[in-house]
Ligand SMILES: *[C@@H]1O[C@H](CO)[C@@H](O)[C@H](O)[C@H]1NC(C)=O
Ligand SMILES: *[C@@H]1O[C@H](CO)[C@@H](O)[C@H](O)[C@H]1NC(C)=O
Ligand SMILES: *[C@@H]1O[C@H](CO)[C@@H](O)[C@H](O)[C@H]1NC(C)=O
Ligand SMILES: *[C@@H]1O[C@H](CO)[C@@H](O)[C@H](O)[C@H]1NC(C)=O
């Protein structure tokens with residue numbers, strides 16, 4: 001009896017060491033499950049089987065050498081240990097991929113790492129002509145490439161996202177997630193290819209990344225809290241934006257966003273807060289944009305509470321309260337005359353806006369101006385453009 005027990009304990013230990021040796025440190029190679037990196041074969045089964053195996057114990061799924069065609073796939077948790085999805089290859093979406101909700105989705109996972117020097121190639125070019133969301137009132141957005149839903153204590157680093165059909169990376173219901181040293185690329189005229197879109201997340205860091213795309217480099221949606229963005233180079237693209245907020249009855253407050261040490265190169269906007277007209281009464285509060293360099297941004301500093309599009313009711317003012325927003329050391333060049341545009345709501349004027357040490361000149365050398373409505377602004381330090389005369393209480 002005792003000997004038997006000892007024997008099974010030793011056996012278990014041997015199996016665990018084997019697991020640690022093969023699964024946990026070196027990883028499960030998708031090729032061992034039949035994956036073929038020829039850019040032609042769909043690898044759904046191999047990826048699913050590798051995921052299932054690794055998720056059972058924790059460990060690494062390894063994707064190396066080649067171009068792995070992959071249809072829409074979900075990788076669900078919970079897993080019995082941290083899982084590393086190591087991409088040192090190209091994972092490629094089919095051109096005609098039709099699932100609108102995601103191309104690759106991870107959900108319900110604690111301790112996920114997605115890393116490697118590889119690329120998620122969404123092959124969006126063939127789909128972009130069918131995007132009708134820029135003009136149509138009701139439309140189905142093209143599928144986001146990488147979706148993380150309910151993913152916690154996790155890390156995404158070093159990977160590249162290329163030419164998504166819709167949003168490049170969407171993160172929702174996530175907590176304690178760090179995204180670091182990633183590259184996001186799509187042409188300036190690719191429609192609605194936001195780099196990273198967030199909603200209902202808490203405690204998320206986006207660090208040291210290069211994002212060039214056809215829409216917002218980062219768009220921070222409703223319910224985003226404790227967000228820190230640092231060291232992001234944006235361009236081409238529409239800048240770093242909070243919004244659009246207030247359209248849906250389920251929208252929640254945005255609270256605690258810090259954007260620092262970022263550079264905007266030839267972007268449509270620099271740093272922006274955008275809320276819908278006749279919207280629901282939520283708030284955008286405690287936001288800091290600091291040490292931001294503008295290189296020919298069209299609207300370097302902009303709060304737009306008059307946003308409206310499609311069949312939305314454009315008549316009422318925005319009921320979103322924008323408050324406690326600081327712009328500190330925002331410098332460089334604007335490609336339009338109005339470099340500071342604070343267009344706040346008549347029914348919910350912006351409060352606690354601080355402009356601190358601003359220097360934005362016109363890229364051809366001319367003078368820039370400020371435009372403000374319904375905004376309570378404190379000015380601290382040097383100001384170029386000159387402060388608004390018509391703000392609620394300019395100092
Ligand atoms: C990813 O980058 C980190 C630092 O950001 C580095 O330490 C790590 O070795 C890199 N990993 C891979 C797989 O490239
Ligand atoms: C960033 O990611 C790239 C691509 O994987 C890698 O070559 C580089 O070493 C990483 N840099 C840092 C600072 O981690
Ligand atoms: C990507 O990373 C793998 C594993 O570290 C390495 O063997 C390969 O040379 C790297 N490729 C490039 C292009 O850096
Ligand atoms: C956040 O997640 C990281 C793993 O990515 C973990 O090391 C850290 O302890 C977590 N922090 C909190 C506050 O949960």
Ligand SMILES: *[C@@H]1O[C@H](CO)[C@@H](O)[C@H](O)[C@H]1NC(C)=O
Pocket residue numbers: 202203225226255256
């Ligand atoms: C995040 O934000 C919420 C609400 O703004 C706050 O109560 C909480 O303490 C913040 N910090 C963390 C680490 O969750």
Ligand SMILES: *[C@@H]1O[C@H](CO)[C@@H](O)[C@H](O)[C@H]1NC(C)=O
Pocket residue numbers: 306338341343371
């Ligand atoms: C402010 O918003 C109103 C309503 O959309 C618009 O007519 C006006 O041009 C905007 N002002 C600026 C300076 O953008």
Ligand SMILES: *[C@@H]1O[C@H](CO)[C@@H](O)[C@H](O)[C@H]1NC(C)=O
Pocket residue numbers: 359360361382383384
């Ligand atoms: C603003 O920037 C311009 C161009 O870099 C520079 O010449 C000027 O001295 C700066 N003004 C202030 C007040 O810092």
